[in-house]
Structures are given as C-alpha cells and as structure tokens.
Amino acid sequence: MPLFHNRAAKAFQAQLHQLFSPADLYFIYQPDQATLQTTTRTYSQQFLANGARKALGLIDETDAGIIPYLSVQANLLINGQTQSFALIPAALRRDLVFLDQPARDLTPAQSLYVQLFRGLFAGRQFLLMADFPQSMTLQEKRLFMDTATTAVRQTNTSLLVLTTDTNLVAAHPATSWWAAPDLQPTAAAQ
Amino acid sequence: MRFLERTFSALRYHRAAYLAEFVASLLLCAVSILMLTVRAQGLDMRQNFGDRLAQFTPSAVTKAGQLIGGVQRAYSQLDSQLLWAWGLLIGATALVSFLFALLFARRRRQESLAYLMVGKSTGAILAQYLLESLIVAGAGFLAVWLLCLLFGANAAGWLSQLTRAGFSDQLQGTLATGTISRDLTTLMHSHVTTFSGPGLLVPNQAPGARPALALSGEGWTLIAIVGAVAFGQAGAWLLHLGRLRWHLRRSQP
Numbered sequence: 001m002p003l004f005h006n007r008a009a010k011a012f013q014a015q016l017h018q019l020f021s022p023a024d025l026y027f028i029y030q031p032d033q034a035t036l037q038t039t040t041r042t043y044s045q046q047f048l049a050n051g052a053r054k055a056l057g058l059i060d061e062t063d064a065g066i067i068p069y070l071s072v073q074a075n076l077l078i079n080g081q082t083q084s085f086a087l088i089p090a091a092l093r094r095d096l097v098f099l100d101q102p103a104r105d106l107t108p109a110q111s112l113y114v115q116l117f118r119g120l121f122a123g124r125q126f127l128l129m130a131d132f133p134q135s136m137t138l139q140e141k142r143l144f145m146d147t148a149t150t151a152v153r154q155t156n157t158s159l160l161v162l163t164t165d166t167n168l169v170a171a172h173p174a175t176s177w178w179a180a181p182d183l184q185p186t187a188a189a190q
Numbered sequence: 191m192r193f194l195e196r197t198f199s200a201l202r203y204h205r206a207a208y209l210a211e212f213v214a215s216l217l218l219c220a221v222s223i224l225m226l227t228v229r230a231q232g233l234d235m236r237q238n239f240g241d242r243l244a245q246f247t248p249s250a251v252t253k254a255g256q257l258i259g260g261v262q263r264a265y266s267q268l269d270s271q272l273l274w275a276w277g278l279l280i281g282a283t284a285l286v287s288f289l290f291a292l293l294f295a296r297r298r299r300q301e302s303l304a305y306l307m308v309g310k311s312t313g314a315i316l317a318q319y320l321l322e323s324l325i326v327a328g329a330g331f332l333a334v335w336l337l338c339l340l341f342g343a344n345a346a347g348w349l350s351q352l353t354r355a356g357f358s359d360q361l362q363g364t365l366a367t368g369t370i371s372r373d374l375t376t377l378m379h380s381h382v383t384t385f386s387g388p389g390l391l392v393p394n395q396a397p398g399a400r401p402a403l404a405l406s407g408e409g410w411t412l413i414a415i416v417g418a419v420a421f422g423q424a425g426a427w428l429l430h431l432g433r434l435r436w437h438l439r440r441s442q443p
Contacts, residue, residue, distance in 0.1 A: 048439075058307065065307035067196070068300075069203030074195060078308055118308070 057119025079122035215330025226407025257373030287422025
C-alpha cells in the first residue's frame with residue numbers, strides 16, 4: 001500500500017508539472033460561480049488524496065484563512081518563511097504601518113496579496129486562486145497579475161487562477177484552458 | 191516564538207471572554223483553598239484531640255467510649271464531606287470549562303477555520319487555545335495566592351470558627367447533648383488538665399512554628415483547578431476542531 005501511494009503521489013506531481021510548467025500564472029475558465037466552487041473543491045481534494053497537501057496554497061476571497069488579531073506580517077509568515085522578505089514589492093515591504101497593523105480590516109485586494117505571499121513564503125509549489133473579487137477594478141487586477149507573475153517566477157511556483165472572466169483567458173492563450181484539465185494522471189501514467 | 195505571538199495576540203483580542211474566565215478561576219481557586227483549609231484545620235483538631243486524649247488513663251477513656259467514638263466519627267464525617275464537596279467543585283470546574291469552551295468555540299469558528307485552512311494541525315491549534323486558558327487560570331490562581339499572603343491570617347481565624355461550628359453540628363448529629371456532657375464530665379474528673387472539656391473536643395492549634403501561609407491547599411488547588419480547566423476545555427476544543435475538519439473535508443469530488 002505505501003508503495004502504491006508513493007507511486008500515485010509521484011504520478012500526480014508529474015502530471016501537475018507537465019500541465020503547469022514553467023512557473024507562471026495559468027488561467028482556467030469556469031462558466032459560472034457554482035462550477036468554479038466545485039472545481040476548487042475538486043482540485044483541493046485531489047491534492048489531499050494524492051498526499052500533496054503541503055504543495056498547495058489556496059487564495060479565496062470568502063475563506064481567506066486570515067487570522068484577524070495577528071498583524072499583516074504575522075499572517076504572511078504564519079506557515080514559515082522559505083523565501084527572503086525581499087520577495088514582497090518594495091512599496092509594500094517598506095510600509096511598516098501596514099505590515100504591523102492587525103489584519104482584521106484588509107480590503108479584498110489586500111487580502112489577495114496577503115494570501116499570495118503567504119503561500120509563497122510557505123514554499124507552496126502550487127497556488128489555487130478562486131477568481132478575483134468582484135470589487136477589484138481592471139487596473140487592480142492587472143497590478144496583481146504583474147506582481148504575482150514576478151513573484152511566482154522567482155519562487156518557481158505556479159499560480160492557477162480559476163476565473164469566469166473570458167477576457168482574462170483570451171488574453172493569455174499560451175497559459176490558459178477553456179476546459180478545466182483533469183489533474184488526476186491516467187492509469188497508464190501511474 | 192510565532193506560537194507565543196499568536197497566543198498573546200489572541201489573549202488581547204478575546205480579552206472580554208478571558209476576563210470572565212479570570213474572575214471565574216479566581217473564585218474557584220478561592221473556594222478550593224477555603225475548603226482545603228477547613229479540612230486541614232479539621233485534621234489538625236483531630237490530631238490535637240488525639241494528643242490530649244493520650245493524657246487520660248485507659249480506664250477513663252473506656253468509660254467515655256461513646257463520646258470518644260462520636261467525636262472521631264464526627265471528625266471523620268466532616269473530613270469526608272469536605273473531600274466530596276471539593277471533588278464536586280473540581281468536577282464542576284471541568285464541566286463549566288467544557289461549556290465555556292463550547293460557547294467560545296462558536297465565537298472563534300472563523301478563526302479556527304482560518305488556522306485549519308492555512309494548514310495548522312489540530313494539535314497545534316488546540317495547544318494554542320489551551321495555553322491561552324492555562325495562562326488565564328494560572329493568573330487567577332496567582333491573584334488568589336497573593337490575597338492569601340495578604341489576608342490569609344484573618345481568613346484562617348474566621349475559617350477556624352467555621353470548622354468548629356461544622357464539627358459541633360456533626361457531633362450533635364451523632365450524639366445526644368446529654369451523652370456528650372455526661373461523658374465529658376466523667377473524663378475531666380479523672381485527670382487534671384490544662385484544658386477545659388470543650389478544649390478537649392475542639393482543641394486550638396498546638397503551639398509551635400506557624401507556616402508562612404495561614405491557609406492550606408494552594409498546591410492541590412493549582413493542580414486540580416488548572417487540570418480541570420485543561421481537561422474540560424480540551425474536550426470541547428477537540429470536538430469543535432474535529433467537527434470543523436470534517437466539515438472542510440466533507441465535499442467529495
């Protein structure tokens with residue numbers, strides 16, 4: 001049994017690396033919110049079932065996993081620090097007031113950045129993001145994507161963005177899917 | 191260090207709830223120490239009664255057998271009742287802690303979910319929550335201990351009267367007043383003593399060095415109250431975290 005699990009886990013990781021290499025932002029189209037939530041759950045469960053829990057970080061507006069009474073910095077480093085703090089953009093890194101404040105009043109956009117860098121500092125190989133908050137403007141989304149692209153390439157992490165926005169998917173044809181790929185490797189691959 | 195940072199941040203964030211727990215811990219520790227002090231005083235009195243009784247001849251003791259047996263039974267019953275009451279207090283502490291933690295868990299649901307979602311283990315979350323409570327319970331005990339240092343002598347004097355009253359009630363429940371008077375008179379006539387009849391049954395503390403703390407049972411109180419809080423809350427938190435973890439894993443592809 002352990003041998004089977006180990007082989008399955010290795011096949012799963014190989015499948016992931018085949019689908020989402022090199023480290024970058026990948027967009028996966030979802031027709032509606034319900035399907036998006038189902039896909040998020042499905043992907044999370046597949047990581048868990050294949051022993052790859054520690055390889056995955058989640059970015060979700062509704063279940064942000066942010067501890068309200070800890071400072072922003074403490075939330076960033078809650079799972080440890082495998083990367084230099086210089087990974088964070090200078091403007092954010094030097095804003096000590098923001099970093100020291102309790103994380104209870106973060107805006108949806110700020111929460112997204114905290115979850116992104118929390119996952120990167122924890123050394124996650126894959127980050128799964130359940131779409132952008134509705135309140136984010138196009139400019140804010142672009143800024144986030146630019147920041148995230150730089151950061152994930154530095155840390156060799158792949159950020160998978162599930163989204164209902166067809167424009168995002170169409171704008172990145174090389175790193176997008178119109179149908180969610182199956183993460184589970186085929187029996188032959190196992 | 192991050193673990194301690196989370197612990198103390200949580201204490202600050204949930205200070206209203208923990209203030210209530212502090213007050214409850216303080217009261218429970220105080221009641222525990224009072225009970226154990228009364229018990230210790232009763233045991234002291236029983237010992238001193240035995241020591242004074244040794245001054246009488248065996249024949250005199252035999253003649254007052256009913257009284258002596260009654261006194262020993264009264265002391266024994268008083269001790270037993272106090273132990274049971276103290277045990278019930280500790281049990282109630284564990285139960286109250288369990289219920290407090292269950293109520294508190296509802297308030298901390300989002301926080302617990304957040305910890306689980308970032309990958310913290312149940313053990314790590316439980317350890318943090320328990321440490322918060324143990325710090326507060328320990329602080330409650332410390333406050334009581336300081337009060338004992340300041341007011342212990344006065345409290346011990348008042349408790350001594352309570353112990354005597356408790357013993358007298360027990361004795362009168364065991365023996366008729368007439369029997370007590372008759373046997374006591376028989377005993378006191380058989381030997382010249384430095385104490386009176388009532389002084390035999392309910393003797394004052396023997397002369398000698400007095401302990402720094404006039405009250406007793408601080409060590410047992412610390413162990414029992416803190417232990418009850420820990421066990422009571424651990425049960426509730428495990429239930430809460432287990433339910434949350436099951437809820438997170440519930441959705442199957």
